Amino acid sequence: MNKHKLALAACCFAVAGLAGCGSDQTAAAPPPPMPEPTPVVTAPPPPPPAPPARHVAHQNRVATVQTALNNNGAQLNVDGHMGPKTAAALKAFQKQHKLKVTGKADGATLKALGV
DSSP: OHHHHHHHHHHHHHHHHHHTTSOOTTSOOOOOOOOOOOOOOOOOOOOOOOOOHHHHHHHHHHHHHHHHHHHTTOOOOOOSOOOHHHHHHHHHHHHHTTOOOOSSOOHHHHHHHTO
16 A cells, blocks of 8 residues: 555646646736837938028129130139139239239229120
8 A cells, every 4th residue: 555655645746746837827927028219310400501692692793704704715614703713814804904903803894894
């Protein structure tokens, strides 16, 4: 009978050990996964401010003078910037038309250019 008690005890221990292996409805569920971080959307930088109106007007006047100089034989890029080539072309035009050589688009020069 000793063998029967020993076998019964072994079965009880085996059943008790297997009881913890099954799924248990009362056990706490694992926490849900963390949500993906939302990317931060930033607004694009604002466009650079427009140049002042008087600057644009000046560039337009210079471009007009450059075009008039080109019509009188100069070979300038019409870019609206009063650079050294534009000043040199003005001086050459002023000298050719017997005007005061200043390299600046003064009234007499503008009149001679037809601007």
